[in-house]
Structures are given as C-alpha cells and as structure tokens.
Amino acid sequence: MKNSPRLSLNNGVLIDQLGFGLYKVPPADAAGLVTMALEAGYRHFDTAAMYGNETGVGKAIGALAGFAGGGPAGGSGEAAPSLSREDLFVTTKVWNDDHGYDATMRAFDTSMSNLGMEYVDLYLIHWPCARRGLFTESYRAMETLYREGRIRAIGVSNFQPAHLEHLLETAEVVPAVNQIELHPWLQQDELRQLHDRLGIRTEAWSPLGRGQVLADPVVLELAAAHRRSAAQIILRWHVQLGNVVIPKASSYARIRENLDVFGFTLDPAEMAALAALERGHRTGSNPDDVN
DSSP, X not given: OOOOOEEEOTTSOEEESBOEEOTTOOHHHHHHHHHHHHHHTOOEEEOOGGGTOHHHHHHHHHHHHTSTTOOOOXXXXXXXXXXXXXXXXXXXXEOGGGOSHHHHHHHHHHHHHHHTXXXXXXXXXXXXXXXXXXXXXXXXXXXXXXXXXXXXXEEEESOOHHHHHHHHTTOSSOOSEEEEEOBTTBOOHHHHHHHHHHTOEEEEESTTXXXXXXXXXXXXXXXXHHTOOHHHHHHHHHHXXXXXXXXXXXXXXXXXXHHOOSSOOOOHHHHHHHHTTOOOOOSSOOGGGOO
C-alpha cells in the first residue's frame, strides 16, 4: 500500500493529499485512532478546537514523534513508525466564538497547549460567520502568527466565493486552503474554479457525503468493476480531481482501506459518470446560515 502523495500549497509547504479527519471523534478515542492511522501510514491529521479532541491528537503524535504532547496512546499492535514532528502535517481551526483579532490569538495559544506543539502546519477559520463581520480580523491575527513562524500555512473553511472576495480585499496572504463540504452529490464547481484561479487548494470535508453517497448505484457499479469498496472509489475520484481529502474512520481495517487508493485509476468515462451525480445535496450546514 502506497503512502499519500504530497501536494504543494501556494507558499511551497507540502501537504499529504489524503489525511485523517477527526470530526465527531470522541476525545477519549482520538489518541488511539490517530495512533492506528500513524501505524497505517497517515501523516496528515485534521482536528479543530470545536472537536474537543486536540489533546488526544497531540498525545498520539507526540508519543511517536517524541515531543511534549507524548504519552501512551494505544494502537493496533503493529510496530510504530519512527517519526519526527517534521514528518507530520497537523491542521486545527479557530471556532466561531473566537472570531476577532485578540480572541483568535488566545484561541490559537489554547490549541497549541492542547496539542502540546510549538507550531501547527495549517490553521483555518472554521466558518466565516459573515453576519458577525469579524473573520477579516481573525485572519489578520493568523497572518501575524504566520509571520512569527507559529503557523506554516493559513487558510479558511466553508468560505463561499463572496467570503473569499471580501477577505482578499484586505488580506496580505492568500489563503493556502479552503476546506469545504465536497463529494459526488455536492461538487462545488464554482468554488473549485475560483480556487484554481486564486491558487487556493480545495480540501474536502465529508468526502463520502457522511456515508450517504456510498449507496449510490453508480458508485457501487464502479466499486464492483474495480473490486474496490465504494469509499475507495469516491476517494480515488477526489484524488484524481486534485482535492485534498480527509476521510474519517473508526476501525483499523477502514483506516487502512481509505488510504489504499493509489494503486488504481478511474478512466475518463468513469470520472464523467461520477461528475454526473451532482445534485447540490449538502449533508452539513450552508455556510451562509452559520453565525
């Protein structure tokens, strides 16, 4: 099984294209699941202040990479890899309640304390909360932290085109990433095209449509043809589109399976069949409605 390839962000920082998502992972389970993912070959981990599991993420990574967050974390029983912090890519996010310059600075310090890390690879604004009118101030704080070297790359999450355009009126650093809900039933063509023009990487959360897309007949037909799981077909579609993708899994078998998508290819007709599944279906909130 191949490890994930790395893609370059707009500042030259490399990010593993396929990472491990920790949304809705209970804090008590985070360390064990991250340890299993590390043993399986994952090097990119996506958490957030709102998830409440930053401490578990830092504990597992620290145990294998030998820094302050470390401690016994548990795992699959396989031999743990020998890693340094520089081998890993860790993302966390500032939550809606902490918008504003000073609040974002404090929130970042809290996240770093939870993670037990001296820096984070990517820091995102979790939601724009546009009606509050503070995301540009949060981003200004992130630019300060970026210039200080405490963040290797900064970006946003759930930003619509209008939010990006407003941000770029004052931003000095173009976001490296916009992490958005994206799967075959919600393909976000307008946003992906805007990202391409601006040099922003598209990162997909809910890449499997919270499991709903796994039962789509087109996906199942392709899975049978390739002798792969439905999840592997969808993740391979993301990879071939150039998306960064962060599936969640809660068993070692599924953790390994999700990473095993680099040994086969979908042909143009198969990619077109998946492109035809667009239906504008959100499994999460509409960013325009989140305050």
